[in-house]
Amino acid sequence: xxxxxALWPVxxxxxxxxxxxxxxxxxxxxxxxxxLLINGQRKVLISGSIHYxxxxxxxxxxxxxxxxxxxxxxxxxYVFWNMHEPERRQYNFKGRNxxxxxxxxxxxxxxxxxxxxxxxxxxxxxxxxxPVWLHSIQGIQMRTDNxxxxxxxxxxxxxxxxMMKAEKxxxxxxxxxxxxxxxxxxxxxxxxxxxxxxxxxxWVAKMAEAQNINLPWVMCQQEDAPDPIINACxxxxxxxxxxxxxxxxxxxxxxxxxxxxxxxGRVPHRPTExxxxxxxxxxQRGGTFQNYYMYHGGTNxxxxxxxxxxxxxxxxxxxxxxxxxxxxxxxGHLKELHHAIKQSEAALVNxxxxxxxxxxxxxxxxxxxxxxxxxxxxxSNTHPRKDATVQFNGKSYYLPAWSVSILPDCxxxxxxxxxxxxxxxxxAMEKVGLESLLPAETETSSxxxxxxxxxxxxxxxxxxxxxxxxxxxxxxxxxxxxxxxxDFLWYTNSxxxxxxxxxxxxxxxxxxxxxxxxxALHVFINxxxxxxxxxxxxxxxxxxHIPITLKAGTNEIDLLSVTVGWQNYGPFFDTWEAGINGPxxxxxxxxxxxxxxxxxxxxxxxxxxxxxxxxxxxxxxxxQWNSGTYPPNTTALIWYRFIGSCRLSSxxxxxxxxxxxx
Numbered sequence: 181x182x183x184x185x186a187l188w189p190v191x192x193x194x195x196x197x198x199x200x201x202x203x204x205x206x207x208x209x210x211x212x213x214x215x216l217l218i219n220g221q222r223k224v225l226i227s228g229s230i231h232y233x234x235x236x237x238x239x240x241x242x243x244x245x246x247x248x249x250x251x252x253x254x255x256x257x258y259v260f261w262n263m264h265e266p267e268r269r270q271y272n273f274k275g276r277n278x279x280x281x282x283x284x285x286x287x288x289x290x291x292x293x294x295x296x297x298x299x300x301x302x303x304x305x306x307x308x309x310x311p312v313w314l315h316s317i318q319g320i321q322m323r324t325d326n327x328x329x330x331x332x333x334x335x336x337x338x339x340x341x342x343m344m345k346a347e348k349x350x351x352x353x354x355x356x357x358x359x360x361x362x363x364x365x366x367x368x369x370x371x372x373x374x375x376x377x378x379x380x381x382x383w384v385a386k387m388a389e390a391q392n393i394n395l396p397w398v399m400c401q402q403e404d405a406p407d408p409i410i411n412a413c414x415x416x417x418x419x420x421x422x423x424x425x426x427x428x429x430x431x432x433x434x435x436x437x438x439x440x441x442x443x444x445g446r447v448p449h450r451p452t453e454x455x456x457x458x459x460x461x462x463x464q465r466g467g468t469f470q471n472y473y474m475y476h477g478g479t480n481x482x483x484x485x486x487x488x489x490x491x492x493x494x495x496x497x498x499x500x501x502x503x504x505x506x507x508x509x510x511x512g513h514l515k516e517l518h519h520a521i522k523q524s525e526a527a528l529v530n531x532x533x534x535x536x537x538x539x540x541x542x543x544x545x546x547x548x549x550x551x552x553x554x555x556x557x558x559x560s561n562t563h564p565r566k567d568a569t570v571q572f573n574g575k576s577y578y579l580p581a582w583s584v585s586i587l588p589d590c591x592x593x594x595x596x597x598x599x600x601x602x603x604x605x606x607x608a609m610e611k612v613g614l615e616s617l618l619p620a621e622t623e624t625s626s627x628x629x630x631x632x633x634x635x636x637x638x639x640x641x642x643x644x645x646x647x648x649x650x651x652x653x654x655x656x657x658x659x660x661x662x663x664x665x666x667d668f669l670w671y672t673n674s675x676x677x678x679x680x681x682x683x684x685x686x687x688x689x690x691x692x693x694x695x696x697x698x699x700a701l702h703v704f705i706n707x708x709x710x711x712x713x714x715x716x717x718x719x720x721x722x723x724x725h726i727p728i729t730l731k732a733g734t735n736e737i738d739l740l741s742v743t744v745g746w747q748n749y750g751p752f753f754d755t756w757e758a759g760i761n762g763p764x765x766x767x768x769x770x771x772x773x774x775x776x777x778x779x780x781x782x783x784x785x786x787x788x789x790x791x792x793x794x795x796x797x798x799x800x801x802x803x804q805w806n807s808g809t810y811p812p813n814t815t816a817l818i819w820y821r822f823i824g825s826c827r828l829s830s831x832x833x834x835x836x837x838x839x840x841x842x
Contacts, residue, residue: 205354209395213426215468215529222529224468227254228475232282235478240285251518255286256294256471258301262311287356296361304440306486308748312664322754325376341391352394362388365401372751400433419461434473438497442717443489452510456517456597460584464545464558476500486748488699489717512602520595523588524556538570555590636805640817642704643738649784658759666786671739679732690768694724696760700742709816789819
């Protein structure tokens with residue numbers, strides 16, 4: 181069958197205990213035109229995004245420790261509204277949703293936190309982080325000057341802020357949070373909302389300031405961010421970005437370390453040298469706060485991936501990979517970069533800046549503090565192909581193409597973005613047999629034993645089989661019919677044909693014609709699989725036109741429509757629809773075309789296997805499974821289960837992961 185976004189409980193749990201100093205009580209955070217000020221001192225800050233629901237709580241200490249070891253000062257995360265308020269006024273802050281525990285883990289490591297409340301996140305997250313129940317509120321229009329939406333946004337934002345205050349997690353209380361973000365990348369969409377868009381963003385700023393968090397607020401991708409909110413840049417390169425006021429520091433909230441993965445798309449990769457070049461250029465040109473999006477990407481567990489057609493992997497080619505392993509050389513090379521930048525901090529935040537041109541694409545940027553001897557320089561070659569040698573302060577410096585050299589004392593080049601000295605490592609998955617799941621005393625084979633595979637499977641019934649079904653005249657839109665309870669919706673109808681139908685005698689062909697807004701569609705005629713078709717990340721809608729086999733008498737037509745994540749980005753993205761919109765027609769009958777579009781249809785949300793929770797250990801153990809060496813591949817709807825393990829190996833480490841895949 182097509183993509184099944186069931187739960188993928190692939191768990192790698194690593195515990196790491198350590199002691200570290202936390203932020204002092206009464207810490208003040210402010211800003212000027214050069215940098216964020218912590219207790220009145222300008223700081224160069226290096227940040228990285230880790231989203232708490234995209235990893236497991238057991239992973240958090242290790243991920244944060246590796247981030248600190250990599251030279252980060254700050255961990256940045258969104259707050260995911262639909263995870264915390266799945267039903268109106270019913271909140272969930274447990275397990276992977278335990279935001280307080282995540283922030284206290286950051287605090288224990290001695291790092292700062294940037295809390296991006298939003299509460300719109302985008303983030304390739306299902307529905308952009310909005311809870312689906314918003315859509316059912318009468319008169320609501322999201323992300324615009326609309327009272328029902330503003331009321332709900334205020335309630336949730338206040339809920340999070342008050343929780344942070346109660347747990348003493350803001351910096352002035354001794355906690356790790358030094359920044360807040362309200363809204364997210366709205367500037368890209370504001371024009372589509374007209375005057376109401378402008379009014380909305382002004383309201384957002386006032387609402388945020390009224391929360392009294394006593395910390396700076398940020399709006400990313402928002403050129404008209406009202407004072408005193410800082411507007412910040414997102415993108416692959418932000419060195420040319422300038423804030424909308426000389427009183428605000430130059431901040432980069434999202435430096436994309438890679439990209440997200442779409443179903444059917446290439447695995448994204450951003451070269452380490454290019455990431456380092458972009459970071460060095462940003463600090464060379466006056467930046468003092470930069471955040472990697474992502475530093476650890478993680479996994480879209482359950483049905484959290486948005487899109488549509490965004491995969492469950494959110495690895496993002498980040499310095500720490502999906503499973504929590506360090507990705508070399510990216511992690512190590514950036515660590516060396518961070519050290520060089522930190523060596524230059526005093527000059528960057530306090531020095532006078534001046535530039536020297538060595539010709540086209542070649543430049544020196546010097547930061548110096550008069551009479552103190554403090555000096556730092558960046559030598560850049562922005563030509564994509566040609567290397568160069570420049571003379572600076574009486575010395576020669578070799579600059580590879582597309583590179584920046586950092587001289588923390590204006591004399592010695594301690595780092596060049598194109599020269600990687602960090603050892604490269606690679607990760608490989610090796611299948612091993614079920615014997616590896618047995619207790620140590622019962623193991624009968626070594627890791628060199630040829631892997632054994634044991635598949636089992638359970639058949640999913642076709643069409644509506646449970647009592648939880650309903651009827652409606654015409655075709656229902658899928659997203660708001662299913663209400664995010666499932667990606668699957670059955671559309672079922674029946675057609676009675678007389679024995680004198682010409683196609684029964686002359687064996688001419690009958691066709692089924694279905695138009696759908698996506699995202700995938702499976703067709704069953706009289707319980708037999710007849711065909712499947714799906715859209716793509718760039719084009720979710722399609723028309724299915726297939727030959728089918730009918731009989732005299734009653735014919736059952738079962739259409740299984742599948743969504744692969746809800747839209748998460750774009751103007752009015754919350755209004756985008758999915759599912760079969762018609763027409764649905766039979767072609768080739770004696771009366772020509774039979775239109776089923778406006779007939780009475782029967783519906784069922786979800787699959788039987790979902791209701792039985794076959795993706796869980798308890799649910800899987802409650803049903804009968806067939807087993808054998810090879811699973812069947814001829815039946816359309818099958819739940820497959822494989823219990824096994826794999827060995828993740830690199831040049832420096834070996835670990836074993838175990839999983840249940842249904």
